[in-house]
Amino acid sequence: xxLSLSGDDEEYDSDSEQQxxxxxxxxxxxxxxxxxxxxxxSSSGARRRRTRCRKCEACMRTECGExxxxxxxxxxxGPGRMKQSCIMRQCIAPVLPHTAVCVVCKEAGxxxxxxxxxxxxxxxxxxxxxxxxxxxxxxxxxxxxxxxxNDELPNCWECPKCNHAGKSGKQKRGPGFKYASNxxxxxxxxxxxxxxEGDTSSSVKRRPDREETPRHRPEEALHRPPPMLSxxxxxxxxxxxxxxxxxxxxxxxxxxxxxGRKQERSEEPCFSKILQQIxxxxxxxxxDDDDDGRELHFRGFVERNGRLGGAEDLADDRDYxxxxxxxxxxMPIVDSDHSHCSxxxxxxxxxxxxxxxxxxxxxxxxxxxxxxxxxxxRELSKALNQEIQKTEDCLANENRQPLKVEPESENEEPKRLxxxxxxxxxxxPHLKTKExxxxxxxxxxxxxxxxxxxxxxxxxxxxRPVPPxxxxxxxxxxxxxxxxxxxxxxxxxxxxxxxxxxxxxREVWMKIFNHLTHQELCCCxxxxxxxxxxxCDKRLWTKIDLNRCTSxxxxxxxxxxxRQPLSLDLSWTNISKKQLSWLINRLPGLRVLKLxxxxxxxxxxxxxxxxxxxxxxxxxxxxxxKDAQMRDLLSPxxxxxxxxxxxxxxxxxxxxxxxxxxxxxxxxxxxxxxQMPLLSRLDLSYCNHVNDQSVNLLTAAGTTxxxxxxxxxxxxxxxxxxxxxxxxxxxxSICQIDLRFCKQVTKAGCERFLAEMSVxxxxxxxxxxxxxxTS
DNA sequence: CTCAACGTGATG
DNA sequence: CATCACGTTGAG
Numbered sequence: 001x002x003l004s005l006s007g008d009d010e011e012y013d014s015d016s017e018q019q020x021x022x023x024x025x026x027x028x029x030x031x032x033x034x035x036x037x038x039x040x041x042s043s044s045g046a047r048r049r050r051t052r053c054r055k056c057e058a059c060m061r062t063e064c065g066e067x068x069x070x071x072x073x074x075x076x077x078g079p080g081r082m083k084q085s086c087i088m089r090q091c092i093a094p095v096l097p098h099t100a101v102c103v104v105c106k107e108a109g110x111x112x113x114x115x116x117x118x119x120x121x122x123x124x125x126x127x128x129x130x131x132x133x134x135x136x137x138x139x140x141x142x143x144x145x146x147x148x149x150n151d152e153l154p155n156c157w158e159c160p161k162c163n164h165a166g167k168s169g170k171q172k173r174g175p176g177f178k179y180a181s182n183x184x185x186x187x188x189x190x191x192x193x194x195x196x197e198g199d200t201s202s203s204v205k206r207r208p209d210r211e212e213t214p215r216h217r218p219e220e221a222l223h224r225p226p227p228m229l230s231x232x233x234x235x236x237x238x239x240x241x242x243x244x245x246x247x248x249x250x251x252x253x254x255x256x257x258x259x260g261r262k263q264e265r266s267e268e269p270c271f272s273k274i275l276q277q278i279x280x281x282x283x284x285x286x287x288d289d290d291d292d293g294r295e296l297h298f299r300g301f302v303e304r305n306g307r308l309g310g311a312e313d314l315a316d317d318r319d320y321x322x323x324x325x326x327x328x329x330x331m332p333i334v335d336s337d338h339s340h341c342s343x344x345x346x347x348x349x350x351x352x353x354x355x356x357x358x359x360x361x362x363x364x365x366x367x368x369x370x371x372x373x374x375x376x377x378r379e380l381s382k383a384l385n386q387e388i389q390k391t392e393d394c395l396a397n398e399n400r401q402p403l404k405v406e407p408e409s410e411n412e413e414p415k416r417l418x419x420x421x422x423x424x425x426x427x428x429p430h431l432k433t434k435e436x437x438x439x440x441x442x443x444x445x446x447x448x449x450x451x452x453x454x455x456x457x458x459x460x461x462x463x464r465p466v467p468p469x470x471x472x473x474x475x476x477x478x479x480x481x482x483x484x485x486x487x488x489x490x491x492x493x494x495x496x497x498x499x500x501x502x503x504x505x506r507e508v509w510m511k512i513f514n515h516l517t518h519q520e521l522c523c524c525x526x527x528x529x530x531x532x533x534x535x536c537d538k539r540l541w542t543k544i545d546l547n548r549c550t551s552x553x554x555x556x557x558x559x560x561x562x563r564q565p566l567s568l569d570l571s572w573t574n575i576s577k578k579q580l581s582w583l584i585n586r587l588p589g590l591r592v593l594k595l596x597x598x599x600x601x602x603x604x605x606x607x608x609x610x611x612x613x614x615x616x617x618x619x620x621x622x623x624x625x626k627d628a629q630m631r632d633l634l635s636p637x638x639x640x641x642x643x644x645x646x647x648x649x650x651x652x653x654x655x656x657x658x659x660x661x662x663x664x665x666x667x668x669x670x671x672x673x674x675q676m677p678l679l680s681r682l683d684l685s686y687c688n689h690v691n692d693q694s695v696n697l698l699t700a701a702g703t704t705x706x707x708x709x710x711x712x713x714x715x716x717x718x719x720x721x722x723x724x725x726x727x728x729x730x731x732x733s734i735c736q737i738d739l740r741f742c743k744q745v746t747k748a749g750c751e752r753f754l755a756e757m758s759v760x761x762x763x764x765x766x767x768x769x770x771x772x773x774t775s
Numbered sequence: 776c777t778c779a780a781c782g783t784g785a786t787g
Numbered sequence: 788c789a790t791c792a793c794g795t796t797g798a799g
Binding site: 048099 | 791792793794797
């Protein structure tokens, strides 16, 4: 990244001067801001500036070249005045600098030298978010005053001193204190927070963040369920039933579990035997959960406290899959590389103090979740939001549909429904369909059932889910920490109750976990902190299927990122462009992406994001995806400054392309032929514009598809005739030609093809008009 | 040393 | 408030 463009210096200087002359009459920054500290944090001297972790998704990414800050950079031709990191590269877990030392013993963090989690914590450097002091917890001889570990930032806590002094939250926190979740790199909104309502101390800190942004609730839009999805694969429960169903997912007990105390967790039937043995990292396991995984807790809390009417419904509308994923999101922050993991934790921290008390003797520090200090990287957040908003706006325009969308009013609606709740509202996916404004949009995509005669195991058309309205104002997008997926997450062995270690090593457990379904994995993740961590191993989540999931929530998105799947199925979901874009940018290794039935608005995220490793792209039945859109999808990035961006097709490595049901013509096919040299499987079924000429193109001399194509699906392409079969004879690698339900293809034609091919490449008719190479 | 970019003050 | 600007810190 450190592209050195020193040659620009002169230009920079002069430019800078000019600019200053123009914009800043008085360069009066006499005071070096980084040195002179505001009085508010004079208590303990200068803060150490944090630095990139270099490991998180964001850090691993390259500069987008498009954001505000990138554009400012000299290497992108900007003046270089702002000196800010690319918004997509904002580290989500900034660490203390290597040079940081304990104020007491003057030594660096020593956690690496220790095995025991607890030791690790005691010997790692912790920076107080209030007084900024950096110490080894062990060096503080305060016995029972507990520090409050901040989950959002590695090595960050409220030290016992400050915590004890009763300082709280923002008031005491230095103004510049940066929380990871504030970073644009983690732009998802948080879904935590209900429990925080009862959290006296923290509510002080957190409420403001919420209250400052009560106006729009992007989530409500996101959670709005699409109209009646009724695919066979996933029964769509009635709202009232969903909660129950969802519970079934894990176990009947779960519910009680969550309603009640988490200690009962070990009752989960599926593993109860083992569980008894496992050292309950109990409170940890749960409370450790990352913010985004707290919905269930949250519900428990709400119910327990009886504060919010209607809390019962909270999860009711949650989609089956969203529940699955969300619950599985309950990952302790500890799975990040930063090992404050060892730190003991408590959950909802000071909820009326009950938590802490109940727990009896606790380790020194509790964990507390905090809402990000919004003030802090506000700028960056906004930068990102604006970028996003910009694209969304453009998109909205370009996709202007007959019916108008009224995001504002849409977003208001839920508020009335859930008065109490900024927070609740966002947790509820369930505005009733009718509240969705009856947008014709979804209706227009009601494909007649007859169009799905084939037993594709692919998505078949149904009603489209309603796309989430993009939040009218991005400002409200709160941040959500996403931590990189753990790689072989420690520890190596499972701690048992008696202090011993389980005989099986992690990798053996992993083999076992490998046999579990995702549901079961989610179940396991609630067992203990260790299991939680292990079960989030991305090896266990290579494929994530959210097909027809009515509501893609931020929690799910972050869960996906953490698991870094190779294959992601978002078909027939209402994912938004913003969400998809966000995802893609964070899934650099994605191989398979299924977006069938999504809106072009969403799919267009692919135009601006790059997924170089994508092998399979399924965009069948994507609303509004026609030639023009296909062009956008396939054209190289528009910003082609030399040496800056890859000017090859973003989808150049796609081997399997599914375009069923699209109104595309040969124009698109030409592009595809040119841009996807590796294309091997092509699904053009239900493409009414596809005809013999299209096949001619695909198989023409000089095209790569001629040799690369192995399977082609032209079923229900009524303009394709027997003549196409002649073209296929030129295909060197073709193994399967699906012409089922092509009215103009005759059985005789197929048989003629078989006969003629039999000399060189024997084919057979697997089904009527389905030709397949034998052997 | 250079480069990146954090954190915060100044400005509009 | 949002945005710009920049001294300085931190990494290499």
